[in-house]
Every structure is written in structure tokens, then in C-alpha cells.
Amino acid sequence: MRPYLCTVIGLAACGDVGVHRLPDAPAAPIDAAHDAAPDAAPDAPGQPCTFVPATSTSQTVLSYTQVGGAFQSFGCAPIDPTYWISGSGMSLKVTFVSPQTRPSIRVWGMNTDDTASMMVNGAAYSLTAATASFTAKVTCGLSPGANGVAFVGGSLTGANTPGEGNYSYQDVTIEQSNVTSVQLTGLTGAGWGIAGATVGSCSPTI
Numbered sequence: 001m002r003p004y005l006c007t008v009i010g011l012a013a014c015g016d017v018g019v020h021r022l023p024d025a026p027a028a029p030i031d032a033a034h035d036a037a038p039d040a041a042p043d044a045p046g047q048p049c050t051f052v053p054a055t056s057t058s059q060t061v062l063s064y065t066q067v068g069g070a071f072q073s074f075g076c077a078p079i080d081p082t083y084w085i086s087g088s089g090m091s092l093k094v095t096f097v098s099p100q101t102r103p104s105i106r107v108w109g110m111n112t113d114d115t116a117s118m119m120v121n122g123a124a125y126s127l128t129a130a131t132a133s134f135t136a137k138v139t140c141g142l143s144p145g146a147n148g149v150a151f152v153g154g155s156l157t158g159a160n161t162p163g164e165g166n167y168s169y170q171d172v173t174i175e176q177s178n179v180t181s182v183q184l185t186g187l188t189g190a191g192w193g194i195a196g197a198t199v200g201s202c203s204p205t206i
């Protein structure tokens with residue numbers, strides 16, 4: 001979902017009302033000064049994008065709490081190692097130093113057998129097209145199709161079967177403001193990874 005800036009232009013017209021129309025009066029000095037003034041400064045840029053790897057121990061922007069999983073490298077150099085989750089019960093929680101608008105979690109290598117639930121601010125959060133989005137996937141190998149992840153039944157899952165493969169990662173964006181924490185917990189699957197979290201807007205979302 002890409003943000004856009006709009007410029008609204010005011011239009012005015014004079015109609016013939018059937019009487020003699022006097023010439024327009026010259027503009028007052030204040031109007032001339034106003035017309036000569038430069039346009040207002042553009043809106044300030046949005047919050048800059050900051051990606052924090054799951055391996056980071058810095059707590060300047062956020063902190064991680066990991067339960068049950070382990071860091072593994074599976075051949076995707078830009079994000080290796082990722083926090084690897086398999087089966088049920090393993091989780092990663094992101095706690096932000098200050099409340100965030102539209103934070104993202106970077107997910108790697110999910111297939112259709114891999115599923116995960118999400119919590120936002122400590123409450124269950126159903127993933128749908130209205131509550132979340134994801135960026136275009138980045139491939140590190142075989143990954144047919146347009147997307148690597150999907151929202152199914154409120155959960156996060158892979159878009160490709162294990163046989164098709166999914167050597168790709170995507171940012172899953174929470175379409176909410178005042179987000180203080182996000183947690184992903186594995187429900188099923190042979191394994192998938194979490195590369196880290198992002199605050200700000202890195203790229204357009206789908």
C-alpha cells in the first residue's frame with residue numbers, strides 16, 4: 001500500500017449576469033505580496049526506515065524475546081542467520097521502545113505447511129487484507145509465484161508448497177498505529193525464519 005501526496009487546486013469562475021461589468025480593480029499591495037510569496041514548504045518526510053536484525057542485542061529501537069527457536073543459515077546471504085521456528089510453540093516477540101505505526105516483521109522461507117499466529121500489543125491479531133499487508137518478495141533462490149507468504153484463516157502461512165520451494169523473504173506489515181509489541185508463534189510446519197523487524201516505511205506494500 002503506497003502512500004500518495006495530493007494537491008487540491010481551487011477553481012473560480014465569473015458568469016455573465018446580464019449587466020455591464022466594470023473592469024477588475026487592481027490587486028491590493030497585500031495581494032501582490034501574497035502572490036509573490038514562495039509556495040509553502042512540502043510536508044516533512046515520513047519516519048525513516050530502520051531494519052533491526054533478529055540477531056541484534058541493541059535496544060535503541062526495539063528488543064527481541066525468543067522462545068524455543070535457534071539461529072540458522074540456509075543460503076540467503078542478505079538475511080542469514082534467521083531465527084528458525086518449526087512445529088508448534090516456538091516464538092519471537094518484538095517490543096518497541098516507543099509506539100510504532102505500521103511496523104513490519106521480515107519472514108523467510110515459509111511454505112504451505114508452515115503456519116504462525118500473531119499477537120499485537122498482547123492480544124490475538126487476525127491477519128487479513130484489512131489488518132496487514134506485505135512487501136514484494138525478495139528471492140534468494142527457487143520461489144515460483146508472486147508471493148512467498150499469505151494470510152489464511154487469520155494466520156500467516158507460505159504461498160508455495162514444500163515441493164515448489166520458497167527461497168524468499170517478505171516484510172509483513174501491521175496496519176495499525178500505537179503498536180508496542182508484535183509476537184509470531186509457530187503453529188505447524190517443518191521450519192521457517194524471522195530475519196528481524198522494521199520501523200518506518202522501507203518499500204511499498206501489497
